[in-house]
Amino acid sequence: MPGTDLDLLIDAAREAGRIATRFSGPEAQAWHKPEGAGPVTEADLAVNEMLERELRAARPDYGWLSEELLDSGDRLAAEKVFIIDPIDGTRSFIDGSNTWAHSLAIAQNGTVTAAVVFLPLRDKLYSAADGRGAHLNGAPISPTTRDRLTGANMLVARPVMDAKHWKAAPPNVFRSYRPSLAYRLALVAEGRYDAMLTIRPTWEWDIAAGDLILREAGATTSDRTGARLRFNNPDPRVKGVIAANAAVHGDIKNALTGR
Numbered sequence: 069m070p071g072t073d074l075d076l077l078i079d080a081a082r083e084a085g086r087i088a089t090r091f092s093g094p095e096a097q098a099w100h101k102p103e104g105a106g107p108v109t110e111a112d113l114a115v116n117e118m119l120e121r122e123l124r125a126a127r128p129d130y131g132w133l134s135e136e137l138l139d140s141g142d143r144l145a146a147e148k149v150f151i152i153d154p155i156d157g158t159r160s161f162i163d164g165s166n167t168w169a170h171s172l173a174i175a176q177n178g179t180v181t182a183a184v185v186f187l188p189l190r191d192k193l194y195s196a197a198d199g200r201g202a203h204l205n206g207a208p209i210s211p212t213t214r215d216r217l218t219g220a221n222m223l224v225a226r227p228v229m230d231a232k233h234w235k236a237a238p239p240n241v242f243r244s245y246r247p248s249l250a251y252r253l254a255l256v257a258e259g260r261y262d263a264m265l266t267i268r269p270t271w272e273w274d275i276a277a278g279d280l281i282l283r284e285a286g287a288t289t290s291d292r293t294g295a296r297l298r299f300n301n302p303d304p305r306v307k308g309v310i311a312a313n314a315a316v317h318g319d320i321k322n323a324l325t326g327r
Contacts, residue, residue: 157249169248211286250278257282
């Protein structure tokens, strides 16, 4: 049995990859969850079943929050909680793309302390533990050192660049996008992009792992208002995410409207 929480998550993520890649995305059975909650596939459920079985057996006193399991609220009484997205980027998985990820995190008293984002089809395993730095396939990573938002390479959905979201005109940036939010966060931690922004209410399981990977890499994270991200909330959503180095993060926070 793995000793540390991070060892446990790394082993679980690799097993999740072995399970998910047995399915052909376009051929896997898929259906839409109720109330417009998005698609789910048999691969999502198979991965979730394994993760819940193995992780909870290894840490029976930890709470559990997963996209693919009805939330009972019991997790709120736990000091530590697993926060899991079995497959982040399910639409990408269904399309046969290789940009979906497994996102696994452990939070203690609201703060993520161990995290893994794994893209099995790209062989990219991002990992972090509190105070131990962030890594990609075992090598240290860090964000870019850009000192201003103007001209930045930013991962952001097109609707976010609408003028109504900005105090002045939308910033002059080079916009890109990836369907997996966990992967977007990891790409900023890796220094491939300068910043990532989403302003919609955002599920904890999409961002918990990425939050620690970013912070341990040396980046700054917050919700869209600039408030610290906290996890294991009764309503497991936060008010969007800003992720970048400190300078660019400050520019984004100051440029957004308060809406």
